[in-house]
Amino acid sequence: MTEELYLKDSYIREFDAKVKEIKSDYAILDKTAFYPGGGGLENDIGYFINSKGEKINVTEVKRDENNEILHKVESNSSLNVGDIIKGVIDWPRRYKMMRLHTASHIIAAIAYNKFGSLITGGHINPEYAKDDFNVDNKDTLIDIINEANEIVKKAIEVKVYFLPREEALMIPAIVKLAGRNPPNIPIWRIVEIPGIDIQADGGPHVRNTSEIGEIVLLKVENKGKGRKRVYYTVKP
Structure with missing residues (x-):
């Protein structure tokens, strides 16, 4: 399962992670600081920066039926399994x-x-x-x-x-x-x-x-x- 960084530190704004899986327009990471929503609290949004320096917007974060955290990215995003990305939270x-x-x-x-x-x-x-x-x-x-x-x-x-x-x-x-x-x-x-x-x-x-x-x-x-x-x- 994805390591949920915000559980121990809610102030992590940026983090490095590996892409474990791509499901349609959703990316699953080995770790994330993006909160997927729950308990009445809305999910985080923000963006990834891939190895080419490209910015990839993260427009939705949620859990799937297996409790994995899915990050929705633009459908034409240059993102592949095994990539190391930088995740950036919309901090304000x-x-x-x-x-x-x-x-x-x-x-x-x-x-x-x-x-x-x-x-x-x-x-x-x-x-x-x-x-x-x-x-x-x-x-x-x-x-x-x-x-x-x-x-x-x-x-x-x-x-x-x-x-x-x-x-x-x-x-x-x-x-x-x-x-x-x-x-x-x-x-x-x-x-x-x-x-x-x-x-x-x-x-x-x-x-x-x-x-x-x-x-x-x-x-x-x-x-x-x-x-x-x-x-x-x-x-x-």
Whole structure:
């Protein structure tokens, strides 16, 4: 399987890798820093530079049915099995989503710890995030965003580490998405904001809450009885 570099270091912007396989317009590498999307977080985009110095745009990254990571490239790209390429992430896009992703963990933690509320759905793109919570009151979400901003200012280090599944399952609320089953894999990646939140998570995050900046509430929508959707972003 492709080595997933972002699992240990979300700040890798460029990397060298070997092309293992070509499937139609998709390339499979021996290692990658491109996040394939998942958990509501959009995939990375960027480009490759081949041995001839040619730039090859990567327009989509996803997993296939075998959990391999596929990088979609232009159909006329000069790319062959065995080639050594340099992969380059669209960093401004990725970093904005990292900031929003860590912000979403803080918001989810406050919702759970203070109101017993779980996320019932969500999505993060480079422009904004949206999360659905099983809460009745719009003001509850406004208060949560305000409290999240106070936590951001505390400049708390975000820790990433790995635990055996049995040990991770002993942590209360390790999965905070309603209806989501715990990952059926032997080793879990844990993202912890000490004193605030701890979750099983496979996506890129910032190293410190201070990098999030200010969380800006965009709007709250009523999505039915006991369900509200909150839209938010982070200041540039």
